[in-house]
Amino acid sequence: xxxxxSGGVTEAPATQRLTLRPxxxxxxxxxxxxxxxxxxxxxxxxxHADMAQTDRWVTGTLAAPPETCRxxxxxxxxxxxxxAGIWSAPELGFxxxxxxxxxxxxxxxxxxxxxxxxxxxxxxxxxADVDPRNAASLTLxxxxxxxxxxxxxxxxxxxxxxCDSVYLSLPRP
Numbered sequence: 001x002x003x004x005x006s007g008g009v010t011e012a013p014a015t016q017r018l019t020l021r022p023x024x025x026x027x028x029x030x031x032x033x034x035x036x037x038x039x040x041x042x043x044x045x046x047x048h049a050d051m052a053q054t055d056r057w058v059t060g061t062l063a064a065p066p067e068t069c070r071x072x073x074x075x076x077x078x079x080x081x082x083x084a085g086i087w088s089a090p091e092l093g094f095x096x097x098x099x100x101x102x103x104x105x106x107x108x109x110x111x112x113x114x115x116x117x118x119x120x121x122x123x124x125x126x127x128a129d130v131d132p133r134n135a136a137s138l139t140l141x142x143x144x145x146x147x148x149x150x151x152x153x154x155x156x157x158x159x160x161x162x163c164d165s166v167y168l169s170l171p172r173p
Contacts, residue, residue, distance in 0.1 A: 012072055012116040015108045020116075023071040023083060028058040030073075030080035033097055038159070040098045043131040046159045061087070070120055074109050076100070084109050090123045094137075101136070110144055118172050128168045129155070138166060146170045 012020035034040050035048040048054050061071050071085035082096035096106050128146060130137045146168040155165040
């Protein structure tokens with residue numbers, strides 16, 4: 001039986017170094033390593049103050065309808081090191097523990113996951129909303145074929161500061 005919130009979805013295709021599987025409740029402690037790191041959360045949200053906050057995020061994600069939310073754990077050598085998926089259709093979200101940045105792991109994960117997401121969901125496109133200061137994510141998405149559609153100012157507050165957005169889109173192949 002599939003994990004709650006996975007909509008009966010089996011694992012996405014594995015990559016050379018990663019297993020991609022539907023997110024599970026027991027992934028919360030591993031994800032908390034990211035959610036509680038202010039530097040890692042700089043372009044995502046305010047860092048989680050405690051494990052209960054991460055548990056609520058995971059519980060909410062798993063309870064979301066499968067036609068709007070498909071989140072996958074990125075597992076390396078049996079350890080969850082990040083997540084990626086559609087968190088609010090058609091919007092892509094992803095993160096990786098800071099100690100795993102710069103190693104090509106997210107490129108590897110998204111190269112396998114994006115075609116799987118197009119297969120799972122009837123989406124004409126996948127979109128992304130990125131803080132323009134997040135050069136690494138912008139480069140990653142552009143290298144995966146995403147194109148900028150527009151920009152907007154003061155779209156979200158993170159840790160009390162307003163952030164801008166660069167919107168990107170990848171059409172269904």
